[in-house]
Every structure is written in structure tokens, then in C-alpha cells.
Amino acid sequence: MMRIGLGGGCHWCTEGVVQALRGVTQVDQGFLQSDPPWDAWAEGVIATFDPAVLPLDTLIEVHLRTHSGGGTYSPNGRYRSAVYVNEPDQRAIATAVIARVAAERGETARTLVLPLRDFTPSEERYRDYYRTDPNRPFCRRYIDPKLDLLRAHFAGNVRPE
Numbered sequence: 001m002m003r004i005g006l007g008g009g010c011h012w013c014t015e016g017v018v019q020a021l022r023g024v025t026q027v028d029q030g031f032l033q034s035d036p037p038w039d040a041w042a043e044g045v046i047a048t049f050d051p052a053v054l055p056l057d058t059l060i061e062v063h064l065r066t067h068s069g070g071g072t073y074s075p076n077g078r079y080r081s082a083v084y085v086n087e088p089d090q091r092a093i094a095t096a097v098i099a100r101v102a103a104e105r106g107e108t109a110r111t112l113v114l115p116l117r118d119f120t121p122s123e124e125r126y127r128d129y130y131r132t133d134p135n136r137p138f139c140r141r142y143i144d145p146k147l148d149l150l151r152a153h154f155a156g157n158v159r160p161e
Contacts, residue, residue: 001025001050002048002049002050002051002056002090003046003047003049003086004046004049004056004059004083004084004085004086004090004116005032005044005045005046005047005082005083005084005085005116005119006018006044006045006047006059006060006063006083006084007032007042007043007044007045007079007080007082007083007084008044008063008067008068008079008080008081008111009043009067009068009081010043010079010142011029011030011031011043011044011122012029012126012129012138012139012142013066013067013142013143013146014029014043014045014063014066014067015027015029015128015129015130016131016139016143016146016147017062017063017143017146017147017150018045018047018059018062018063019128019130019131020147020150020158020159021049021054021059021062021150021154021157021158021159022053022054022156022157022158022159023050023051023052023053023157024047024048024049024054025048025049026046026047026048027045027046027047028045028046028048028119028121029044029045029121029122029126029127029128029129030043030044030046030119030120030121030122031043031044031078031119031120031122032044032046032082032116032118032119033116033117033118034082034084034114034115034116034117035114035115035117038080038082038112039117040078041078041120042080042082043078043079044080044082044084046084046116046119047059054157057093057096058154058157060083060093060094060097060098061097061101062150062154063083064097064101064111065101065149065153066146066149066150067081067146068081081111081112082111082112082113082114083098083111083112083113083114084114084115085113085114085115085116086116091113094113095113098111098113
């Protein structure tokens with residue numbers, strides 16, 4: 001099993017997307033921290049997954065294609081687009097995928113690759129946000145379109161409904 005942190009946009013959205021993927025065994029939603037100057041807490045998830053089922057490069061590509069990694073919107077830095085790594089191999093893979101996706105889009109790569117230094121979970125009432133009530137207006141408006149994209153472009157990596 002492998003663990004990696006993913007930050008970008010709201011952690012409710014990131015959690016819902018990552019939970020939908022085959023090979024993911026656990027998703028911890030909360031706030032991630034790295035080294036200065038990226039040490040302010042940012043929303044994100046820690047994904048635990050089987051890289052034999054879900055390759056790391058695929059997980060990172062899904063992450064990049066389901067949030068606005070090319071933008072700069074980040075109120076108080078809490079919506080930082082980042083991949084938080086634990087191992088040197090993860091850094092190389094993340095950097096390569098970020099560069100490839102940015103080039104395909106004709107954009108400058110803005111998603112950061114940062115060491116994961118700390119994690120604190122969200123309040124329990126916010127965890128499993130999509131799974132506990134997918135009919136919430138937020139879920140319908142923001143998470144469902146991401147799950148539709150996943151089913152359309154990464155169908156082989158999505159858990160059966």
C-alpha cells in the first residue's frame with residue numbers, strides 16, 4: 001500500500017473523487033501541512049491505495065483533471081493545488097505527470113509537489129461528506145460533475161456504483 005496527500009479546492013470534493021477510485025482503501029479528509037513557505041494548513045486528503053490496482057501516475061492525473069490546478073484562487077492559501085509526497089519516487093512521478101498535463105492544456109504547471117509534514121483530520125461531521133448525503137446541493141453542483149468526468153475518462157479506474 002502507498003500513501004500520498006492531495007490538495008486542491010475543497011477537501012469534500014477531493015475526498016468524493018478519490019473515494020470513487022478502485023484500489024483506494026482509505027481516504028482521510030482534513031488539512032495538510034508542508035515546509036515553509038507552504039506550512040499554512042491547506043485542505044486536502046491523504047489517500048491510501050494499492051499502486052498495483054491504481055498506479056500513482058493515474059491517481060495524480062485524476063486529481064489534476066478534477067480540480068482547478070491551473071488557477072491561482074486560494075483564499076488564505078487553504079485551497080493549495082498540491083501533491084504531498086512521502087517518498088522520492090513519488091516526487092519524480094508527480095512532477096512528470098503535472099508537467100505532462102500542463103503541456104497538454106497549454107498551461108503553466110502550478111500544482112506544487114511538496115513534502116507532507118503533518119496532517120490533521122476534519123471534524124467528524126464533515127468526513128465522508130459525499131457518501132453520507134450525495135443529494136446535498138453542494139454535492140450535486142460540485143462533486144457530481146467531477147464524478148461524471150471520472151466515469152467518462154477514467155471508467156476502468158472507477159468503482160462500480
